[in-house]
Amino acid sequence: MFEHLQPTKMDPILSLMAAYRADPREQKIDLGVGVYMDDRGHTPVMRAVKEAEARLMELEDTKSYQGIAGDPQYNEHILALLFGAQHSILKSGRVRTIQAPGGSGALRVGAELIGRAKPNAKVWVGIPTWPNHIPLISGAGLKIQEYPYYDLVARKINVEAMMETLRGVPSGDIVLLHGCCHNPTGADLTEEQWDQIADLALERGFIPYIDTAYQGLGEGLEVDAYGVxxxxxxxPEMIIASSCSKNFGLYRERTGSITFLSATPAQADIVASQAMSVARQMYSMPPAHGALLVAMILGDQQLRAQWSQELDEVRDRINAMRQLLTERIQQNDAGMDFSHIQQQRGMFSFLGIASQQIERLRDEYGIYIVSSTRVNLAGINSGNIDYLAASMHAVLG
Ligand SMILES: Cc1ncc(COP(=O)(O)O)c(C=O)c1O
Structure with missing residues (x-):
């Protein structure tokens, strides 16, 4: 049977990672992969996570099955993180969360659930979006529609075009939104724009599906949750996929969650049972380790304070690199304006340079950037900024 298979195309970001690893040049820079790196170019384990792991080693006394919804305490903490511990929605009985294998697993559970609830509903995604949104959602059998999000020429969100398209979204369709730190552009909705989209969703009857994979990396844990x-x-209804990959640095532990807001508590119970049935069919139960760490950190005053301080450090470092890059490449012979980088938030920005320039940076200088011109600002550090800036100036011409 396998003789009928053809090789699939590798995810372009994973191919870029492989090419970077295989590059023998000593002076090379990885601005492609979407993970946080410290000033040494290393993706560290957070100190709060290390401490929680040490405690868990002592405390954990079973590896028995945990349940389809994962760790109940983790789910409670995630709800409080998303909505704020005092949000009235938490007392409404209309909200349910289940743990999922990373933000990606969460997105897929959400998509499968949409498929069960409304098999003909279309999911509207902003262009551009995180490329994996498309297979994760369409793989569940859902149709994708596009709405314009970022204007590559004006280098900002094309609010008018986006709102114009959203005004035409049929009732019952789903609109995917990035909660904060938009990947790949770094261009986030303002609070006013969130309010306008919420009003439009109410008026048109479309259902927001918010993907929030970077809470805390933009402006801070509270501000980043404004949209949600x-x-x-x-x-009355919405879905939120969230991830602890970035804000807890738990990438490989596959720690995420999917949250459903339903119109009534009775519907919320049905939705939760359907979501668990989806999970049971796909992977049975989510991995435990990362979620136990998150629950321990968020449930312990000292660990929580430590984590929150480390998250501030991560955010501050990214913003410092954002500023440094802008300063170092703003005065260029080509007269290109990079001031938009400073307005954006999260780990990424679009440089907005030509694809030949991206290729030259890779081929001649060993600087790896995704072809969309997305750069991971955390890939910049005090040891490579001079080389990066000089290479950029050489290539911009
Ligand atoms: C926008 C967005 N959503 C979801 C994810 C999924 O993260 P993970 O599955 O690693 O938790 C990512 C990861 O890069 C992302 O950028």
Whole structure:
């Protein structure tokens, strides 16, 4: 049977990672892969996570099955992180969370659930979006539609075009939104724009599906949750996929969650049972380790304070690199304006340079950037900024 298979195309970001690893040049820079790196170019284990792991080693006394919904305490903590511990929605009985294998697993559980609830509903995604959104959602059998999000020429969100398209979204369709730190552009909705989209969702009857994979990396844990929280105040239904890969640095532990807001508590129970049935069919139960660490950190005053301080450090470092890069390449002979980088948030920005320039940076200078011109600002550090800036100036011409 396997003779009928053809090789699939590798994810372009994974191919870029492989090419970077295989590059023998000593002076090379990885601005492609979407993980946080410290000033030594290393993706560290957070100190709070290390401490929680040490405690867990002592405390954990079983590896027995945990349950389809994962760790109940983790789910409670994630709800409080998303909505804020005092949000009225938490007392409404209309919200349910289950643990999922990373943000990706969460997105797929959400998509499968949409397929069960409304098999003909279309999912509207902004262009550009995180490339993996498309297979994760369409793989569940759902149709994808596009709405314009980022204007590559003006280097900002094309609010008018986006709102114009959203005004035409049929009732019952789903609109995918990035909660914060938009991947790949770094261009986030303002609070006012979130409110406008919430009003439109209410008026048109479309359902927001918010992917929030970077809470805390933009402006901070509270501000980054504005969209989720304000929409929950207004709307009867929505879905939120969240991830602890970035804000806890738990990438390989596959720690995520999927949250459903339903119109009534009775519907919420049905949705939760359907979500668990989806999970049971796909992977049975989520991995435990990462979620136990998150629950321990968020449930312990000292660990939580430590984590929150480390998250601040991560965010501050990224923003410092954002500023440094802008300063170092802003005065260029080509007269290109890079000031948009400073307005953006999270780990990424679009440079907005030509594809030949991206190729030259890779081929001549060993600087790896995704072809969309997305750069991971955390890949910049005090040891490579001079080389990066000089190479950029050489290539911009
Ligand atoms: C926008 C977005 N959503 C979801 C994810 C999924 O993260 P993970 O599956 O690693 O938790 C990512 C990871 O890069 C992302 O950028």
């Amino acid at each position: 929280r304000s929409m929950a105040m207004k709307l």
